[in-house]
Amino acid sequence: MAATRSSAIHDRLSHPVIDSDGHWIEYEPAVREYVRRFVGEQSAARYERITRLTLGSSARGATVEQRQKSKIAQPAWWTFPTKNTLDRATAMLPKLLYERLPEMGLDFSVLFPTSIMTMVPFMRDEELRRGGTRALNTYAAELFADYADRMTPVAAIPVHTPQEAIEELEHVKSLGLKVVMLAGLVNRHVPGEDGRSSRIWRDPLGLDSDYDYDPVWAKCLELKLIPTFHNSTQGLGFRASTSNWTYNHIGHFAAAGDALCKALFLGGVTRRFPKLKFAFLEGGAGWACSLYSDLIRHWNTRNIDALEYVDPANLDEKLFRSLAERYGDPLIRQTVRDNPILRRDPAPPANPDDFWRCEIKRAEDIRDLFVPNFYFGCEAEDPMNAAAFNSRVNPFGARLNAILGSDIGHFDVKDMSAVLEESWELVEHGALSEEDLRDLTFTNPVRLFAGMNPDFFKGTVVEKQAAALMAAG
Helix, strand or coil, X not given: CCCCHHXXXXXXXXXXXXXXXXXXXXXXXHHHHHHHHHHHHHHHHHHHHHHHHHHCCHHHHCCHHHHHHHCCCCCCCCCCCCCCHHHHHHHHCHHHHHHHHXXXXXXXXXXXXXXXXXXXXXXXXXXXXXXXXXXXXXXXXXXXXXXXXXXXXXXXXCCCCHHHHHHHHHHHHHHCCCEEEECXXXXXXXXXXXXXXXXXXXXXXXXXXXXXXXXXXXXXHHHCCEEEECCCCCCXXXXXXXXXXHHHHCCHHHHHHXXXXXHHHHCCXXXXXXXXXXXXXXXXXXXXXXXXXXXXXXXXXXXXXXXXHCCHHHCCHHHHHHHHHHHCCHHHHHHHHHCCCCCCCCCCCCCCCCCXXXXXXXXXXXXXXXXXXXXXXXXXXXXXXHHHCCCCCCHHHCCCEEEECCCCCCCCCCCHHHHHHHHHHHHHCCCCCHHHHHHHHHHHHHHHHHHHCCCCCCCCCCHHHHXXXXXXX
């Protein structure tokens, strides 16, 4: 092992360092062999055509002028290491990554897939979506099988229907995999009134879906598989610049995490499944602090009792008219005399309590249904990691569950060996305390993974320390 500043920092710590969101890069020719095995030659040929079109889409080859004319978002480009060839090979070769983890200051890494495995679970073609995902998960399990004491790959789960999700959850459990990445924000094609056109609605699974996903959450608990999300919102809404990918990239993971986390919370999932834990990766913790605070603020002003303050029936029209006569200008006085004070529309929904699924009785219930169940992947150098631990600002003194996500294998990590070094710099700059760093790199990851699966770290290099932490409560 090469001596690095990260390894030196690691040696001075009193705890292991767990990376909850590293990345490995699939080698497409090897992936294709597994796809052929699971879906056959004819379907594999179709898979190759679709992936080739998607990864080399016309949007990538179009000029800025062509994209501007058609309002097509600039897609991603040059997103993997190349000049640092050692790091590129490390992201593709598990044996090399295993050997180099100590250089990065890491004891254990949870490794997410990259382009192919994050694309296939979203395919409209059911055979390729389900068969392709199964092939890719099998490939990952076999590729990393010899390195389980320091690394574990994440399985991809298609969720177009609860049934397909459950079947793949059972399959990956049989493979020995322990963490799953659900294909949240599923594209639903909603037919237009003319019967021919359609629009896309993105299903956040936890709220207003046409499907009941409670059986999926129950299956995750039963199989002790930790559900995570790694969704993109690039190209959607205001992240659709036709010329600037950085514009499209900034904040897109946070926006996806916000949509999914908010749906799971307001959909009452954490109320019905209090032991279930979710992780939202690569978006940092700033959005999570904002969402947590906003949920409390909205409940304070929109809970069922607070609605009396905005119920039009409670307006004293006589008092309002008298005040208008006394203080209004001539136009106000005249129009108030001749018109109703308020329009009664829009009418409230049948159940006006937006929090009814959560069964919230007091604002502190939001803390109790949010903080223990949600975890947020934070990159090593992000100064906003400090927001998660700011109990002076977060309501009810909460410390949100930030977890280190190195993002090794992707463009924003120029040097893998600097992962822990960059987190330690936040301590040196006063953004994090050493207690915060321990929570980010050890305490919170252990509680996420071992909290749902007590055997998660069994047989790993951090088994004893993780067991001691969980035993301490």
